[in-house]
Amino acid sequence: GNSVTQMEGPVTLSEEAFLTINCTYTATGYPSLFWYVQYPGEGLQLLLKATKADDKGSNKGFEATYRKETTSFHLEKGSVQVSDSAVYFCALLLGGATNKLIFGTGTLLAVQP
Amino acid sequence: GAVVSQHPSWVICKSGTSVKIECRSLDFQATTMFWYRQFPKQSLMLMATSNEGSKATYEQGVEKDKFLINHASLTLSTLTVTSAHPEDSSFYICSAGDYLSSYNEQFFGPGTRLTVL
Numbered sequence: 178g179n180s181v182t183q184m185e186g187p188v189t190l191s192e193e194a195f196l197t198i199n200c201t202y203t204a205t206g207y208p209s210l211f212w213y214v215q216y217p218g219e220g221l222q223l224l225l226k227a228t229k230a231d232d233k234g235s236n237k238g239f240e241a242t243y244r245k246e247t248t249s250f251h252l253e254k255g256s257v258q259v260s261d262s263a264v265y266f267c268a269l270l271l272g273g274a275t276n277k278l279i280f281g282t283g284t285l286l287a288v289q290p
Numbered sequence: 291g292a293v294v295s296q297h298p299s300w301v302i303c304k305s306g307t308s309v310k311i312e313c314r315s316l317d318f319q320a321t322t323m324f325w326y327r328q329f330p331k332q333s334l335m336l337m338a339t340s341n342e343g344s345k346a347t348y349e350q351g352v353e354k355d356k357f358l359i360n361h362a363s364l365t366l367s368t369l370t371v372t373s374a375h376p377e378d379s380s381f382y383i384c385s386a387g388d389y390l391s392s393y394n395e396q397f398f399g400p401g402t403r404l405t406v407l
Contacts, residue, residue: 181333213398218400219400220294220296220383220398220399220400220401221334221383221385221398222398223395223397266333266334276322276324276339276387276396277324277336277339278324278334278336278385278396279336280333280334281333282331282332282333283331283333
């Protein structure tokens, strides 16, 4: 079946540290891949996306590359800030007529000053 | 980006009562709305998909008579949890998309915390 697996949290980092949150997926066909972020008390916001293999999504210093050979879409940021503390969700969108998003379990990131 | 609101943000009700949650797209017309349920430390699970003016399509295992979804306009969808029980306590999140102009992007509401006593 279709699924998304992401690393369990919480991930605790000091400010300016390098961040990696791993995400791998299982899907039939050619899904689009997404990272969403949920700040405390708010809804999910789209952070970045990639629609085909080797695409790199980037936003606010975050990056993720769609790797078909390893079925991965790892999220990275070179220097995290306290304001990046949030829950991060990896998700895939099945191709075709459906618009269903399948989410990973979410990873809590806590950045300490 | 587009804004989606939910009301109420939290609700506490007695077992056996019904609760209605509203999801509104504030600055765009939502051709499709989605309802998700999120348990603590778990991912969002899609409950149903609704297109404006049509009956909702429920995911396998979701009771359509218990979770009534109405999408009567392009800016409003409602989820009614009927005869709620403690096991229905959860975080309910809606999302909305305008698939005529913004293919495959969903905009999420802030969620509604339901507690059934």
